[in-house]
Amino acid sequence: MTSHTQPLLDQAAEALLTPGGLDLDALDTGLGHAMGAGIDYADLYFQRSWHEGWVLEDGEVKEASYNIDGGVGVRSLAGEKTGFAYSNQISMEALAETGRTAAGIVRSGRKVDAAPRVVTAPAARYAGIDPLAGLSADEKVAMLKEADRVARAADPSVSQVSASLTGVYEVVLVRASDGTLAADVRPLVRFNVSVIAVRDGRRERGSAGGGGRYPMSRLRDENVAERFAKEAVRQALVNLDAVDAPAGQMPVVLGAGWPGILLHEAVGHGLEGDFNRKGSSAFAGRMGERVAAPGVTVVDDGTLADRRGSLSVDDEGTATQCTTLIEDGILTGYMQDKLNARLMGMAPTGNARRESFAHMPMPRMTNTYMRAGQDDPADIIKSVSRGIYAVSFGGGQVDITSGKFVFSASEAYLIEDGRITAPVKGATLIGNGPEAMGRVSMIGHDLALDTGIGVCGKEGQGVPVGVGQPTLKLDELTVGGTQS
Amino acid sequence: MTQAFDAVAQQSLLETRAEAALALALRLGADACEVGASVDQGVGVNVREGEVETVELSRDQGIAVTVYVGQRKGSASSTDASEASIRDVVEKAMAIARYTGEDPASGLAPAELMARELPDLDVHHPWALSTEEAVELALACENAGRGQAGIKSSDGAGLSSGEGVRVYANSHGFLGSQRGSRHSLSCMLIAEDEHGMQRDYDYTSARDPRELLAPEAVGESAARRTLRRLGGQRPATGRMPVLFDPSLASGLVGSFLGAIAGGALYRQSSFLCDRLGDALFPEWFSLQEKPRLMRGMASSAFDGDGVATRDNVFIDQGRLASYMLSAYSARRLGMETTGNAGGARNLRLTAPLESQEALLARMDRGVLVTELMGQGVNGVTGDYSRGAAGFWVENGRIQHPVEEFTIAGNLATMFQGLVGVGDDIDTRGSIHTGSWLIDEMTVAGS
Numbered sequence: 001m002t003s004h005t006q007p008l009l010d011q012a013a014e015a016l017l018t019p020g021g022l023d024l025d026a027l028d029t030g031l032g033h034a035m036g037a038g039i040d041y042a043d044l045y046f047q048r049s050w051h052e053g054w055v056l057e058d059g060e061v062k063e064a065s066y067n068i069d070g071g072v073g074v075r076s077l078a079g080e081k082t083g084f085a086y087s088n089q090i091s092m093e094a095l096a097e098t099g100r101t102a103a104g105i106v107r108s109g110r111k112v113d114a115a116p117r118v119v120t121a122p123a124a125r126y127a128g129i130d131p132l133a134g135l136s137a138d139e140k141v142a143m144l145k146e147a148d149r150v151a152r153a154a155d156p157s158v159s160q161v162s163a164s165l166t167g168v169y170e171v172v173l174v175r176a177s178d179g180t181l182a183a184d185v186r187p188l189v190r191f192n193v194s195v196i197a198v199r200d201g202r203r204e205r206g207s208a209g210g211g212g213r214y215p216m217s218r219l220r221d222e223n224v225a226e227r228f229a230k231e232a233v234r235q236a237l238v239n240l241d242a243v244d245a246p247a248g249q250m251p252v253v254l255g256a257g258w259p260g261i262l263l264h265e266a267v268g269h270g271l272e273g274d275f276n277r278k279g280s281s282a283f284a285g286r287m288g289e290r291v292a293a294p295g296v297t298v299v300d301d302g303t304l305a306d307r308r309g310s311l312s313v314d315d316e317g318t319a320t321q322c323t324t325l326i327e328d329g330i331l332t333g334y335m336q337d338k339l340n341a342r343l344m345g346m347a348p349t350g351n352a353r354r355e356s357f358a359h360m361p362m363p364r365m366t367n368t369y370m371r372a373g374q375d376d377p378a379d380i381i382k383s384v385s386r387g388i389y390a391v392s393f394g395g396g397q398v399d400i401t402s403g404k405f406v407f408s409a410s411e412a413y414l415i416e417d418g419r420i421t422a423p424v425k426g427a428t429l430i431g432n433g434p435e436a437m438g439r440v441s442m443i444g445h446d447l448a449l450d451t452g453i454g455v456c457g458k459e460g461q462g463v464p465v466g467v468g469q470p471t472l473k474l475d476e477l478t479v480g481g482t483q484s
Numbered sequence: 485m486t487q488a489f490d491a492v493a494q495q496s497l498l499e500t501r502a503e504a505a506l507a508l509a510l511r512l513g514a515d516a517c518e519v520g521a522s523v524d525q526g527v528g529v530n531v532r533e534g535e536v537e538t539v540e541l542s543r544d545q546g547i548a549v550t551v552y553v554g555q556r557k558g559s560a561s562s563t564d565a566s567e568a569s570i571r572d573v574v575e576k577a578m579a580i581a582r583y584t585g586e587d588p589a590s591g592l593a594p595a596e597l598m599a600r601e602l603p604d605l606d607v608h609h610p611w612a613l614s615t616e617e618a619v620e621l622a623l624a625c626e627n628a629g630r631g632q633a634g635i636k637s638s639d640g641a642g643l644s645s646g647e648g649v650r651v652y653a654n655s656h657g658f659l660g661s662q663r664g665s666r667h668s669l670s671c672m673l674i675a676e677d678e679h680g681m682q683r684d685y686d687y688t689s690a691r692d693p694r695e696l697l698a699p700e701a702v703g704e705s706a707a708r709r710t711l712r713r714l715g716g717q718r719p720a721t722g723r724m725p726v727l728f729d730p731s732l733a734s735g736l737v738g739s740f741l742g743a744i745a746g747g748a749l750y751r752q753s754s755f756l757c758d759r760l761g762d763a764l765f766p767e768w769f770s771l772q773e774k775p776r777l778m779r780g781m782a783s784s785a786f787d788g789d790g791v792a793t794r795d796n797v798f799i800d801q802g803r804l805a806s807y808m809l810s811a812y813s814a815r816r817l818g819m820e821t822t823g824n825a826g827g828a829r830n831l832r833l834t835a836p837l838e839s840q841e842a843l844l845a846r847m848d849r850g851v852l853v854t855e856l857m858g859q860g861v862n863g864v865t866g867d868y869s870r871g872a873a874g875f876w877v878e879n880g881r882i883q884h885p886v887e888e889f890t891i892a893g894n895l896a897t898m899f900q901g902l903v904g905v906g907d908d909i910d911t912r913g914s915i916h917t918g919s920w921l922i923d924e925m926t927v928a929g930s
Contacts, residue, residue, distance in 0.1 A: 057751070060585030065559040066576045068569070085541040088563045098541075104615070105539050137583040160752050196752050196864065203752065205864045245869070247892060247928035248721040278532070280639050280674055282681065358544060395859040397871070401639075401674055401683040404888050406858035406871035428860035428890050430871040430928075480860070480869040480890025482926040484721050 005121040005183075008128050012173040012183035016046040016070075020090040024117070027175040030092065031114045033099025034076045035177055038109025041077040041338070042102070043176035045315060046070075046090060047357040052132050053166040056144035073357035076102040077339060078109070086358045115179035122319035125303055125312045126213035128185030130169040134217035140165055143225045147193045150229035157240065158233055159203075160196035163225070165189075167216050174317035178338075182317030188308065188464060189216050190452065193228040197236035206236025210451030212306045235392065235411055238423045245412065245427035245481025251384045252429060252477040253415065255391035256377070257448035260467035263298055264368050264456065265396040265405040266433040267291070271325050271333070272351075272363040272458075273340030275400050282403030282433060283331060291331045292437035295373055298326040300335055302350050302366035308452040309367035309466030313350070316361055320350035325368075326437075337363045355461035365456060369468030373443025377471040380442045382418040388479050389413045389420050390429070403433040428480040436474060444471030489525045491608065491663045495649045498523060499661055501565055502653040505549050508574045510655060514551035514581075516592050518654035518790075521547040521565065526646025529618045531626055533638050536619055542646070549573050553581040557590045592789070593811030593821055598658040599792035605776060605783040608663035609692035611645045618643045621699050625671045628703030634711050639672040639683055641703065645693070658790040666781075667693045671706040677714045684709040684855075689912045691779050709854075712875075716887035719876055719929040725850035725903075726891055726925045727843055727877070730910035732856055733920035737771070739895055741828050742863055744798060744806075746813020755866035755896055756804065763802045764899050768835055771799035773808075775829035782914035788826030796822050831915040837907035843921045845880035846904060851927055852877055853891060866895035889929035898922050 009024075017023055022030075027044060034042035048070035055063040071088035072095065083105030087094035135143075147163040167189040174182045192209030208231035211219065219225075254262060267283070275281035283291060292298070302311050302320025311320045316338050323333045336344070337352030340363055353364035381389060389412065396407030408428045414421045449468035456465040502519040509517035523545040530538045547570060548561035558581030560573045626641035647665040652658075670687035686706040688697035728736060740756075748754035756764070765771075775793035777783050787793055789811045797805045809817065810825035844852070857871035869892040875882045893901075906918030 060587060061583070062557065062585055062587040062590065063559070064580045064584050065561070066580060067560065068562040068564065068572070070563065081536050082538045083540075084538065087543070088545060101541050105536070137580075141583055141585075162751065198752070203755075203757075203864055205753065205862075245892075247890070247926045249928075249930065278639070279637065280681075280683065358542065360538065360540065397857045397859075399683070399857070401681045402887065403680070404857070404871065404873070406860070406890075408858050408860040408869065425865075425867055426860065426862055426869065427892065428858050428869040428871055430857070430888055430890050432888060478718075478888065478890060478928050480871070480892050480926075480928045482869075482892045482894075484723055484926050484928070 005119060008185060009119065009183045011128065011185060012171050015048055015171045016090060016173050022090065022092060026092060028114065030095035030099060031175060031177055033096050034074050034102050035112060035114055036076065036103030037111045038078050038106035039076045039103050040112060041177050043075050043174060043316065045073040045357050046173040047170065049168055049170040050132065051168045053164060054140050054144060056148055056163045059148050061141045061144055069356065071357045072098065074098040074102045075360060076105055078106040080343060081105050082360065084360050114177035117175065117181040118179040120180055120182035120313055120317050120319060122312050125310045126187065126306045129187055129215055131187035131189045131215045132167045132169055134215035135220060139220065143220055147225040147229040150226045151193060151195050151233050154230055154233040155197065155237060157197040157199045158195050159198045163193045165191050174315065176317060180317040182313045184313050187213050187215065189214065189219055191219050191224045191228060193232040195232045195236050197240055199240050202240060204236050204239035206232040206234065206239060208232040208235065209453050212308050212452045213310060214306050238411055242423040242425045244483045245424035246479055247481045247484045249476050249478050251387035252474045252479065253380055253384060253387065253389045254472045256444060256446045256471050257468060258450040259390060259393055260369050260450065260469035261393050261396050261407050263370055263469060264365060264467050265398040265407055266431065266436050267298060267326065268365045268368045269398050270400045270403065270433055271335060273334045273336040273344060274363050276334050277340045277344050281400045286331050289331055290329050291434050292326050292329040293440040294329045295443050296326055296329050296437060296440050297324065297371040298368065299324050299371065300351065300365055300368045304367050307367055307466050308454065308464045311366060314352045315354045316352035318348045318350045318352060320366060323349045335363045335365060337361055353463045355463060359461045362458060364458060364463055365465050367449065367466035369449060370470065372445050372447035372470045375442045375444050377444045377446050380444060380471055380473050381415060381420060383442065383473065384415040385417055387415045389415050398433065404430065405433055406430045424481065430478045430480060436477060439475045440472055441475045442473040446470045489647060491610065491647060491649055494523050495661050495663060498649055498651040499659060501547060501570060502651050502659065505547065505570050505574055506653055506655055508571065509549065509551050512574060512578050514553055514578065516552040516655045518550050518592060519547065520652050522648060522650040524646055524648030526644060527613065527615065527618060528642060528644040529615060529622055530640050530642040531619060531622045532640040534623065537640060539615055547573060549577045551577045551581050552591055555586045555588060555590050556581045556584045557587065558584060589812055589815035592654050592656060593791045595656040597791045597821065598656055599660060599786035599790060602660055602785045603776065605785060606778045607691050607783050608647065609665045610647045611667055611693040613645055621669060625669055625699035625703040628700035629671050629673045629707040632704065632707035632711065634675055635673050635707050636676040637674045639674055641671040643669045652786065652788065652790055654790050660786040660790060662784060665691055667696060669696055669699060669702055671703045673706050673710040675710045675714055679715065682710060682713040684713055691781065713873065713885050716873065716885040719851055719886045719889050719927055721928050721930065723924050723926050725847045726922045727847055727850065727852045728920045729852065729854045730906065730908050730918050732853060733917045734910060734913060734915040735856065736920060737831055737915045737917060739861055741808060744808045746807060746809040746817060748863060749807060750813055750816035753864050755864060759804050760807065762804055764804050765799055765802045765902055767802040769799060769802055769902060770797065770834040772797050772832050773828055773830060774832055777830050780830040780914065782829040784829055787823045789821065791821055791823045791825065793823045793829060829914065833905065833917055835905040837918060838904050840906050840908050840919055843904050843906055843919055844877055844882065847877055847921060848880050849878050851875065851886060852882065868893050868895050868898065889927055891925045891927055893925040898925065
């Protein structure tokens with residue numbers, strides 16, 4: 001047990017169990033209800049979160065809200081079957097009722113006892129603090145007003161500024177029948193600025209934001225209000241000058257950082273364990289095969305300090321790790337939770353995640369990025385005679401079965417004769433995951449991670465994630481502009 | 485594995501709690517207050533390849549309080565609706581209202597606009613369904629789909645059934661509550677040929693379980709939709725007409741509604757700012773909201789401000805006849821609320837309807853789009869660029885499936901370019917429309 005583990009467990013037990021008259025020993029009884037006849041694994045997931053949000057519009061903080069959420073989710077597994085129930089009361093009565101409900105997925109079979117608890121003692125990937133406590137309400141309001149002031153001063157065409165500051169203090173505790181006992185305290189903060197710029201009757205938006213698993217005071221110390229305000233205005237002004245985007249197949253250069261959403265969509269989802277166990281992924285059965293161009297190495301790393309997508313332990317109590325998904329173009333790993341790992345004869349990778357206690361865990365990404373290559377980003381641009389250079393994106397989506405993926409550029413430029421020229425309007429890029437990864441022909445030495453803005457959706461559940469990549473060139477991708 | 489849910493008892497419990505929260509807020513010094521509370525309960529089962537995969541029992545509740553102190557506002561909410569928690573929530577909302585700025589537009593909707601009669605809209609049809617029965621229906625659905633020649637495997641069939649109560653009360657003395665239910669059955673299948681795998685799905689959804697389609701019909705339709713995608717090619721890049729199938733046409737209506745929503749307008753974030761009265765659509769097209777339809781998927785007699793809902797005409801013979809406003813956004817714009825706090829409820833359109841065959845014949849050469857991917861709709865500019873899959877149409881007939889292409893244009897131009905609406909109306913959601921034929925968009929493929 002490392003030095004921080006016991007205080008973390010005490011902190012979690014006090015926040016989650018004590019108010020309902022429970023303690024760690026009582027969880028064994030609770031687990032007993034979920035380990036009914038024929039059940040081979042069960043877990044209890046306790047969670048409480050305190051969420052705060054401040055929104056500025058028209059130069060004033062007109063909206064602020066505070067939300068308290070919490071409860072326990074109980075899951076019973078029998079082979080491939082899952083029974084799940086939850087309650088927003090944390091009490092022995094609730095554990096008995098939800099446990100019996102979850103265990104009702106099967107009615108017969110041997111009754112197995114839960115293993116004695118063993119405390120998971122992973123390395124802490126962030127400080128277990130309440131991030132909301134670091135700034136006073138007046139300081140939070142002042143940060144938002146600073147963003148408004150900076151954005152309006154940056155350019156006369158700025159007509160609307162909205163800014164938001166949000167923070168979540170989340171405490172979780174997992175107790176599973178395989179002996180797992182793990183606690184985690186997960187801070188998460190974010191600052192966002194969005195502006196509308198108007199010129200000659202034309203109106204465009206620009207936005208910027210970021211954050212991570214650290215105190216709100218760090219957002220102030222890093223001066224994000226000014227930085228994101230200036231960045232949002234810059235993006236809106238670029239878009240005011242944007243011309244129609246081209247349509248059709250052409251070389252595409254993606255900037256470093258947030259454009260790594262490419263990897264999240266084109267390969268990440270397709271390498272989640274559940275889709276591969278069920279054979280519904282375009283990557284199913286391709287372990288050890290070439291699925292990307294030489295030089296392409298993609299990892300999912302939940303261990304990066306203080307990052308939005310990081311976790312010290314996942315939502316099944318497994319320590320997170322850095323999993324190499326693709327190494328030099330060869331498929332080497334899947335992202336797993338306990339259920340899918342067991343059914344595939346593999347080890348869990350610390351990728352079990354759930355939106356809340358009221359949702360079932362699934363294999364999910366953490367921080368997914370491509371490792372740096374050797375190329376100078378300037379040389380990558382120079383190598384393109386006609387194509388697109390895309391540096392910022394909205395969202396993306398993938399059909400994991402056909403492999404088709406899209407992601408929508410929100411800031412992009414034409415490349416003409418090896419030079420970046422006019423900005424173009426937002427356009428959706430579409431491709432096929434394995435094919436697109438095979439067309440990566442140049443990889444920059446400028447690996448960057450995103451600023452901390454990603455939310456990944458899967459089966460209706462949203463979780464915070466990170467992405468990253470160096471500047472990349474894909475020899476051919478379809479660009480969905482209007483100029484054919 | 486069923487759990488009892490007494491909706492009537494829950495309704496009265498929530499009403500009591502909402503009133504307690506209001507009283508407490510006023511006692512603590514709020515000048516006005518509003519409270520929303522809800523509880524929902526449901527069962528969801530999923531089967532895959534003939535076996536039960538998941539059984540999930542859900543029960544969600546929440547209470548949200550907004551207080552006004554002068555023109556300042558504070559909000560707080562919790563999933564714990566106990567007495568102690570309600571006190572915390574109200575106190576937190578009051579504390580927040582000390583730090584927010586004065587907003588001349590803030591406050592409750594005018595008292596005289598509160599809904600006075602709250603008719604029963606017949607939207608609560610609980611389904612006394614055991615887990616075993618739910619599993620049987622899902623299996624029947626999946627089996628009907630898996631049994632079709634060419635289907636490789638199932639990605640699962642699911643049945644979900646839920647009911648709930650929501651309450652809204654404010655310090656004008658308004659208290660509205662409504663019980664509701666929703667049931668759905670869906671199936672997703674996978675087919676494979678030498679070019680790879682394809683998957684697709686179908687579903688049925690209704691307030692009343694007796695209005696759901698037969699499980700077999702859903703499974704068979706999911707199989708047809710999956711099989712017809714095999715052998716997809718990439719269409720040639722160029723400008724051509726695009727036919728949106730009904731489920732996607734309702735998304736275009738959704739984009740339109742997003743652009744006439746008060747929040748987008750007062751933030752100057754809509755491509756339809758200052759367009760009231762303009763001819764946005766062809767003259768033969770009108771769009772109405774009918775919030776009080778019996779059994780409607782989005783029916784309600786009161787909106788999120790407690791204001792009485794009413795029939796609205798958003799597009800009248802092609803012209804933008806009304807924005808979609810809440811009390812707050814209306815004040816920001818110097819207008820009157822349209823009873824749309826919380827969004828639009830039950831959209832219906834008026835247009836000459838044609839069969840899909842007739843629309844394909846008019847299109848002659850272009851793409852029929854049956855799936856869209858990504859979020860490439862810019863509400864500020866109306867610019868539209870999304871990934872798509874569907875069918876290539878030539879000589880007015882479907883030729884072969886197409887995939888991995890984009891369609892792009894601008895919503896304002898697309899609305900102007902609406903040349904026909906299908907009679908193949910999708911009635912599953914709250915927006916009912918048939919296919920939409922748009923005269924010209926840019927298709928980017930090979």
